[in-house]
Amino acid sequence: MSDSIATRLSDLPGTDVEPALVVNENTTQWHDFFDVVVVGLGAAGVSAAIEAADRGMKVAFVDRFTGGGTTARSGSVLYAGGGTSLQKKLGVEDDPDNMFRYLQHEVQDAVKPETLRKFYEDSPANFDWVTANGVRYSGKLFAKKTSYPVHGNSLYYSGNEIAQAASAKPAPRGHLADGIKRFTAFGPAFVGPLIKSALKKGVFAITQTKVRRLLVNDKGAVVGVEAQQIKANSWAGLQHLIWSTLANYMQIYYAPAAKGLRVKVEALERRHSRTVRYRAKGGVVLATGGFILNKDMTEKFLPKYRRAMRLGTTGDTGSGFALGVSAGGVAERLDIATAWRFINPPADFPRAALVNTKGERYINETLYGATIGTKMMEEHNGECILILDDALFKSAVANLNLDNARFVTWLQAKGALRMAKHANTLDELAARCKIDPVQLKKTIEEYNKAARGEITDLLGKKQEDMHELKQGPFHAINMSVGKGDITSVITLGGLRVCEQTGAVLNQDNKLIPGLFAAGRTAIGVASNAYVSGLSIADGVFSGRRAGRFAALRATVPEDSAHAHSSGTMAEARAAGCPVAH
Numbered sequence: 001m002s003d004s005i006a007t008r009l010s011d012l013p014g015t016d017v018e019p020a021l022v023v024n025e026n027t028t029q030w031h032d033f034f035d036v037v038v039v040g041l042g043a044a045g046v047s048a049a050i051e052a053a054d055r056g057m058k059v060a061f062v063d064r065f066t067g068g069g070t071t072a073r074s075g076s077v078l079y080a081g082g083g084t085s086l087q088k089k090l091g092v093e094d095d096p097d098n099m100f101r102y103l104q105h106e107v108q109d110a111v112k113p114e115t116l117r118k119f120y121e122d123s124p125a126n127f128d129w130v131t132a133n134g135v136r137y138s139g140k141l142f143a144k145k146t147s148y149p150v151h152g153n154s155l156y157y158s159g160n161e162i163a164q165a166a167s168a169k170p171a172p173r174g175h176l177a178d179g180i181k182r183f184t185a186f187g188p189a190f191v192g193p194l195i196k197s198a199l200k201k202g203v204f205a206i207t208q209t210k211v212r213r214l215l216v217n218d219k220g221a222v223v224g225v226e227a228q229q230i231k232a233n234s235w236a237g238l239q240h241l242i243w244s245t246l247a248n249y250m251q252i253y254y255a256p257a258a259k260g261l262r263v264k265v266e267a268l269e270r271r272h273s274r275t276v277r278y279r280a281k282g283g284v285v286l287a288t289g290g291f292i293l294n295k296d297m298t299e300k301f302l303p304k305y306r307r308a309m310r311l312g313t314t315g316d317t318g319s320g321f322a323l324g325v326s327a328g329g330v331a332e333r334l335d336i337a338t339a340w341r342f343i344n345p346p347a348d349f350p351r352a353a354l355v356n357t358k359g360e361r362y363i364n365e366t367l368y369g370a371t372i373g374t375k376m377m378e379e380h381n382g383e384c385i386l387i388l389d390d391a392l393f394k395s396a397v398a399n400l401n402l403d404n405a406r407f408v409t410w411l412q413a414k415g416a417l418r419m420a421k422h423a424n425t426l427d428e429l430a431a432r433c434k435i436d437p438v439q440l441k442k443t444i445e446e447y448n449k450a451a452r453g454e455i456t457d458l459l460g461k462k463q464e465d466m467h468e469l470k471q472g473p474f475h476a477i478n479m480s481v482g483k484g485d486i487t488s489v490i491t492l493g494g495l496r497v498c499e500q501t502g503a504v505l506n507q508d509n510k511l512i513p514g515l516f517a518a519g520r521t522a523i524g525v526a527s528n529a530y531v532s533g534l535s536i537a538d539g540v541f542s543g544r545r546a547g548r549f550a551a552l553r554a555t556v557p558e559d560s561a562h563a564h565s566s567g568t569m570a571e572a573r574a575a576g577c578p579v580a581h
């Protein structure tokens with residue numbers, strides 16, 4: 001477990017958050033009153049808002065932009081299993097116990113075992129909840145391993161299920177939402193219907209409004225938020241919308257152009273905003289995403305990932321982390337990130353050997369791209385080179401097509417093949433790639449022995465997944481960070497929360513009354529390692545939890561002895577989260 005934590009606002013530079021302000025909730029001039037105020041409208045925020053609205057609460061979501069967040073730019077993969085209705089429809093056998101046996105390898109100690117149990121036990125119901133709120137899944141099962149299936153498929157192996165020789169029976173759990181016509185897997189196809197459902201249920205949309213401060217009462221309970229709001233239907237509002245939308249696309253497709261656009265967005269916010277205050281009787285739910293676009297924080301906590309592409313949207317500045325800390329919360333696992341380096345498709349690439357510049361293999365090449373990428377960044381200075389023999393290289397060239405790869409992935413793999421270095425012998429190849437030649441030869445000899453079945457691969461790769469690299473010329477594809485294809489990174493740390501309720505905890509592990517966190521702003525099942533779909537699934541799971549308990553707290557009479565603490569004290573205590581007062 002990482003010990004990288006923040007307990008003071010000054011520990012979290014670049015968030016543009018003010019210290020919490022003590023107010024009298026009865027005399028403060030509020031712009032509006034709500035039972036629950038959700039800050040941030042991605043997967044986690046929309047789940048919290050719907051959940052609270054379903055409990056009859058007056059709910060508002062406050063978003064710095066128009067909602068959707070990074071979820072809207074994502075691949076829409078939702079990690080769900082244990083027998084979801086889609087798995088059943090497509091003839092896939094899975095059960096919660098099987099899902100747990102796999103997930104415990106990925107999640108490890110990020111959450112308590114009982115929380116992980118609840119996550120997998122609730123998974124089929126959470127999937128049904130998502131579909132009941134309008135998300136559609138009508139495609140087929142893609143039964144082979146790939147980083148991302150082609151359009152028309154709604155279910156695939158999105159993690160390490162096939163590669164890992166674990167005690168669990170592999171089951172496909174990556175659920176891809178329907179997009180337009182036969183296109184699947186776009187973020188808006190997931191978060192769009194959920195936002196629509198929230199609005200239909202009466203959730204108030206407060207957009208282009210950036211929360212910069214929490215308001216607390218004299219007992220330390222969070223009672224509302226203060227935000228900077230761009231005037232609705234104004235010229236500044238229109239520019240803010242245009243620049244922020246462009247910045248989000250640019251960050252993913254051409255990051256250097258996004259920076260200037262973000263500067264324009266921030267300038268508009270500074271010059272054309274008014275200050276607003278919203279009362280939250282039950283609670284404030286912080287769901288502002290991660291902090292990958294906060295350069296100060298990433299330099300401080302994630303220096304190893306400096307050369308990777310930051311995968312996120314303009315709101316990923318860690319403001320929710322700072323808001324939580326300003327009220328006494330603790331942000332932790334700040335040095336945990338996931339770097340994605342996909343090497344499949346083409347399906348031939350994982351059959352080759354991936355080495356570092358010392359010529360050593362360090363991972364089972366059939367593992368999921370984020371498992372490969374994170375190890376590469378954490379332990380191998382961001383370097384990896386794929387070694388293929390001639391037969392495998394030719395097969396990769398021949399088999400790469402738009403029937404087995406999406407256009408962008410196809411384009412990237414084509415580029416990787418074009419940039420390959422070639423040599424008649426491994427010695428020559430090592431010299432061309434600046435790899436230790438002696439070690440490379442030794443590594444390939446060992447690899448070939450395992451490929452022939454003479455020994456078991458020490459890295460756990462199955463014999464049927466290995467191609468004997470025997471016939472020159474040999475080929476090397478540099479897959480290091482910054483070379484050819486993209487290595488991208490998102491953050492996984494968050495605020496420490498009571499795992500039963502989603503309430504934010506202080507340094508003594510006591511609940512901060514009226515404050516909840518969810519999604520990438522909170523520690524959750526995705527806070528150790530990422531497989532495709534786990535972040536959004538965690539957003540739904542933790543968002544619903546926070547929304548439910550914030551709503552419950554709103555029902556506690558204001559004059560009750562418990563009003564200033566969680567309305568769910570018994571459950572919180574049962575979960576080992578003593579309340580602060």
Ligand SMILES: Cc1cc2nc3c(=O)[nH]c(=O)nc-3n(C[C@H](O)[C@H](O)[C@H](O)COP(=O)(O)OP(=O)(O)OC[C@H]3O[C@@H](n4cnc5c(N)ncnc54)[C@H](O)[C@@H]3O)c2cc1C
Nearest residue numbers: 040042044064069070071075077211289315519520533536
């Ligand atoms: C290209 C790409 C593909 C991905 N694919 C997948 C995938 O397929 N499956 C998966 O599980 N994960 C995927 N991820 C990761 C995943 O999208 C995110 O981790 C997840 O969506 C985060 O959800 P969230 O609800 O925590 O935050 P977000 O979706 O980022 O929402 C946070 C919201 O908070 C708002 N906000 C921020 N600060 C403030 C403030 N101070 N005041 C008011 N509002 C604020 C933002 O505007 C934003 O709308 C992908 C990420 C990227 C970039």
